[in-house]
Amino acid sequence: MNSEEISARILRIVLRHRRGAPEPGCDAETCPRCVPAHLPAVRASVRAGVPVECVLPGFPCKSPNPAKVLGTLPDRAEEVALDFLAGLCRQVREVYPPGMRLVICSDGRVFSDLIGVHDEVVTAYQDEIRRMLARRRPAPLSLFSIDDVPGMDGCSYDAMRRALDETYGERPERIREEVRAGGEALDLYRALTRFLLEDSFTPGVSRTRSALQREARRRAYGVIARSRAWGGLVAEHFPRAVRLSIHPQRCGSAKFGIRLTPEDDGWLTPWHAVAVESDDGYVLRRRADTERAGARLVHREGRPSHFVRALPDTPPSATCGPETLHGPSPLTRAPGAA
Structure with missing residues (x-):
């Protein structure tokens, strides 16, 4: 095969795992709008005989809502x-x-001040992801965060975010204008508002739902702005990479959504869900829904790991391999939490 044929085959493999339903008339693997948007980056790597590089912003930190994780x-x-x-x-x-x-561009530090998660929690999450990757070596995955940006050594986390905003940020007024115009920007704003509202229902929250919703709307604009700034930084540091996203993207976009599990879980991500094991493998589900369904919790290395879907003929005392199964843990669901 020549470089053009190899590049097309590589892109078809990746597009086969596209997240979200394609638009009418779009066959992702051969779409005349989707393929040309990403083929040049793949082709350049193939012609140079080097690995194809992809970047995926995500794996920030766990949701603070215990009804999810x-x-x-x-x-x-x-x-x-x-x-x-x-x-x-x-x-x-x-x-x-x-x-x-594939470079995972962990963005928890980018958003921690907007999503109500302490930077120390983000650090612990990133450190554990790095340990997971180290246990899988040799592996084609690596982690990159704002902490790794040259010149950030010795900066406070707030200073890192200010530098990101000042160098790559957009005016808030411009983003508000885009949202008011409707379309993709409005869809993203609504989805982010919903997620931020859900994550606001943490233990001990005392504010009303309407107050939390107003705050979520305000923060959604900040998340959009910071996301674009982070995207600009990532593009500058990885200029020849194929750009992936955890979110479904429109046909022909500069980046495309990629699934994180064999099943298309829509908007669910590992940091907003739990893993549930069944005969067909693992799926992502919200913790509260999983516990209500009677799934059993698995602990590994002294920490909660995942759930096993309850089977009608399995006695309560049964074990699954070397892992210890425990009954559903008590969970008080916050009012309004999804």
């Missing part, structure tokens, strides 16, 4: 996603020996 550290949900992404890279290596490398 098991705790603050990565668990089996993140492991499932990392294994899936590493498997995708291995599929590419089967048709192109130099393979594909």
